[in-house]
Amino acid sequence: MFFTPNFLPSIAYFQKIMETDIININMEDIYVKQTYRNRAQILGANKIENLIIPVNASSTVTANKDVRIENKSKWQRTQLRTIEAAYKSSAFYQFYDYLMIPLFEKDYNFLIDLQLDSLTFCLKAMQMKKTICQATPNDENDVIDIKSKVLPENHHFEPYLQNFGNEFVPNLSVIDLLFCKGPEAYRYLTNQSWSEQ
Template identity: 35%
Template sequence: MHPTYFPNIATFAVIAQNDIQWEVEDNYQKQTYRNRCYICTDLGRLMLSIPVQHVGGEQGRQKYKEVLVDNSYPWQRQHWRTLQTAYRTSPFFEFYEDDIAPLYEHTFEKLLDFNLKTIQSVCDCLQIHMPKQKTIEYRPEPSDVKNSRFLVSSKRKLEIRQEKYVQVFGDRHGFVENTSILDLLFNEGTNALAYLRNQNTNFLNV
């Protein structure tokens, strides 16, 4: 499984229910959850995207673990302000605020390192073990593990049956499914782990 930016609920349900090995030896691809996540705001579903330094020309592709964050733009301040605006009235935002805010106060050089840190922070909030195992080589078709790398695709529609929970702007937009784990954490708080462990993950059997 790929480490992504504050993974969506489907991905975090897999993390909560299984032993995970992180894929860190693959090539970086654009338009995936590697550098984006979706939250709920007063305007509905909103994407938060981390700017990265793209390698072009003769250098060609680069590995995910080598991708650098473009910190010339104050994206961290923007993302945190957006999260504050979206979730300040949620039941558990203040409860977890001090755990999440430091991620937006320190500069990270590499995208992979930042993503792993976001996952670590959520695991700490959920009080579960952070998966540590990483790949040491890229294998297109691994045979001894379940390949869940497809979850990184932001364009792929998952067939999930997600139990509804109360969202801040649910009265305006209805239930918005499979958003970032932050949406579940800020709205459900201490119930989030039980929710993840009860989430159906049949979408893995594709």
């Protein structure tokens, strides 16, 4: 099983990770605009907030590992402030923020490095002992593209108390689950139902 590299991956991404001890990251993945490769969704006070990493990707086919981050815009400060506004008052933010903040203090040159570091942060925060391997799949059918797998008809997300809103918003970035449920995030992931269609 190979995973597309994502920034602050979704809850569904982590549910698939639960099925394996070794997380094979597809290093031959082709960068596709407007996907979870350079964005994550969190719940803000009034709406879903998209955390978007600005990148320099040509209009031609570009391998994800070759996509450069555009650091002129100071996106790190904006993203961190958005996360703080959404979660600083949540029950568990203060227990994990020190692990997350370094992601937004470093100037990354390549998107893949940020993706791998954000995955490592999430694994560490949830105390998941997994090995991340950078690999190349032999068969495209072995690659898990989470966005195409998570459809309403084949997945149910059990509601949990979120920081904002009266209505539960499913499958946000796993940091929503982490900051809202803390140590219970791992148990939440193990208790979810998933069916392949």
